[in-house]
Amino acid sequence: MADLIPVSYKLLKGMNESLILNVIRHNKYVSRSEIAKITNLTPPTVTNIINKLLEDGLVKEDKLGESSGGRPPVILKINNEAFDLIVIIIGTDIMEEYLLDAELNIRESQVDSIKNEDKEGIFKLLFDRIKDLKGKSAKEIAGIGIVVRGPVKSTEGVSVFSPNIGWRNVPIKEMIEKEFEIPTFVENDVRAMALGEFYNGIAKNVGNVVFLKVGHGIGATIILDGKIYRGINDMAGEIGHTTIDVAGPKCSCGNYGCFEALASEKALVNNVVKRIKEGSYSLVSEYVNGDLENITTRFVYKAAEEGDEVALSELNKIAIYLGIGIANIVNVFSPELVLISGGIVRGRKFIEDVVLETIKKRSFEANYSSCSIAFSNPDYNTALMGISNIILDSIL
């Protein structure tokens, strides 16, 4: 049955409280009257709810805003004294740990190498660091966020498979909640990054976004109406493993001709290696002193910079496939924005034109013309912002 959300009277105030909290959270400078305009609630209602939130300590009054010819507005903010959050980001070789306040300012941060840790070692480090950070905070820890690589069933908080740390069906949420009795949220890196872009980055306030992380593989996150689309089993969005060339090369997933097998950085490296093995001359080969095993994208981009023919033509090929895959996305989703992220962004200038051209050629005019294609800023810590907002969305 669709759309069975009863407007239960009991929840009413709670819902509007939540609504107002979210407006304050996502808009840097808002006053009561602006909130009233944004939410279509009446000013007295806003005043009432704000009073309750002030009393509860969730919101604070900041400085006065600029007067626009009358009484100046009082700027409202989330009270960063209200609570703290803990976020742990488990990457390939490192684990990052953060203590954040309610305004998402970083209070403490630390990085550990996990290169030599096994599964159990990771668990121990994870729990120790959470305990450390909890000890360092004088406030209540309102939520814990964990970012891992690989597929995650977020609603259950289970890491389905995380190759770098050897996890398989690990119920992290359950484990942490049992130990610390603090609500815990688990998400994978691609989705966390996508939400980071959605809440604070390039995709801010863009309701329908397809986020692509083109690195070693191709991960995707589909944001529809401002929410991650998860499908029936929390595993939707495997755009990287859609077939775009029936007769294409074998993919790590066992299939043939996947988007990922044709347009990822791994494909790029494979193709360059193949060209060199076939006898083509390339600067890339020189950079690694002929040891083709050591070729990485870094060398390919460097060679392209120098005008290397092999590097440039292989980048061109990747760009075409990337364009085809994105054209498919544009035709299916008609999104407002396709955001390209991941290592490939370093090669942006060698592929951008061809990618755009290919998308234009391969997608419907109506869909293409209403969709922006953008590249993300690789320096911005999007995953941290993403998971933090996941926590706040749930607890506020």
Place this chain on the structure above:
Amino acid sequence: MADLIPVSYKLLKGMNESLILNVIRHNKYVSRSEIAKITNLTPPTVTNIINKLLEDGLVKEDKLGESSGGRPPVILKINNEAFDLIVIIIGTDIMEEYLLDAELNIRESQVDSIKNEDKEGIFKLLFDRIKDLKGKSAKEIAGIGIVVRGPVKSTEGVSVFSPNIGWRNVPIKEMIEKEFEIPTFVENDVRAMALGEFYNGIAKNVGNVVFLKVGHGIGATIILDGKIYRGINDMAGEIGHTTIDVAGPKCSCGNYGCFEALASEKALVNNVVKRIKEGSYSLVSEYVNGDLENITTRFVYKAAEEGDEVALSELNKIAIYLGIGIANIVNVFSPELVLISGGIVRGRKFIEDVVLETIKKRSFEANYSSCSIAFSNPDYNTALMGISNIILDSIL
């Protein structure tokens, strides 16, 4: 900005009224107390709202239900005396016209041939028939629904392009509302059919469905959380024109290797014709007395029935491509159900096994195992049910 649905006090009753109306509409036998359970509203609230709906004449009390050991429930129904609807379905060669009551019983229906009508002729016929049906109804006409082929911007009510009747950017909604001053809703045939399956057919109550109409082309409708996903410009869902074979045949859209160019009935016929032209013997050729221009899918299915090698092997090929395209859908959307409709259903028995096998091989286990694949019943008038429910969803 995401999720800015203020629970405006004014709308509150309206929302619950609407909620209850929809529960009554979509469940054949419901009593007040069942409504209370389904909606989580309290019994007194349900009674109050039902009283208002009874007073307004929108709902009526039907017979008593079976007692389960206590006072028997009073079955509530939409009052079919409340209003009527008019629906016009403009097909390839015919225009169907319906007058329906509020319970969606057909009161009047008629069919006109439009084979020899030009653009203006269609307009005239359309307006005349609406006027006729309006005259035949003793009640208020609460809404008009128009189903056309080809892309439609439903929110604006514009037929973007309808090849068979020569329409281009025709603002039908505006035109009809201007003439009759009755709220009008426009949708294309594929979406209307999909909604018909969703509200009354195989996909009943299944939230996430991808509906494929595989006929001359491949049209798709994506239903997420019980609503058609429309994208930013109301044109999302062009799954038929996603590339699944970079080096594939040219498609009517100008692109190469589209799903539609590989797995539609048109592709099937093209491939059979090609095989015969290349010298293969086929019964199909005999059925048309060697005139290959006259080959249609009907002959292909007939030949397959007789064990014709060409027909069977080409159906097999179509099945593989259909499987690949659906595997892509399964990987991207992780839907509960993929529903295959259209002419291809007549060839179901020749393709079903291969389609399922291919999907299984090409999609992620987790996604495949949580997704059903079904074929629709071609006899059921799904488009009529779909567009009728679109009207009711809006006006109730």
Place this chain on the structure above:
DNA sequence: TGACTTTATTAAAATATTGAAAAAAGTAGA
């Protein structure tokens, strides 16, 4: 200084939901 704006609050009125209790309309066993 005074008129005007804009922002925010107050207090009474309006409205819909809730909870508790009762009424209504049946079933089932003795």
Place this chain on the structure above:
DNA sequence: TCTACTTTTTTCAATATTTTAATAAAGTCA
């Protein structure tokens, strides 16, 4: 047939928010 029990539905006072209208507060600008 009577009585006890169920289930459905309604009644009614209590409750909780929002709304409307009016007012206060705090500024700008000429």
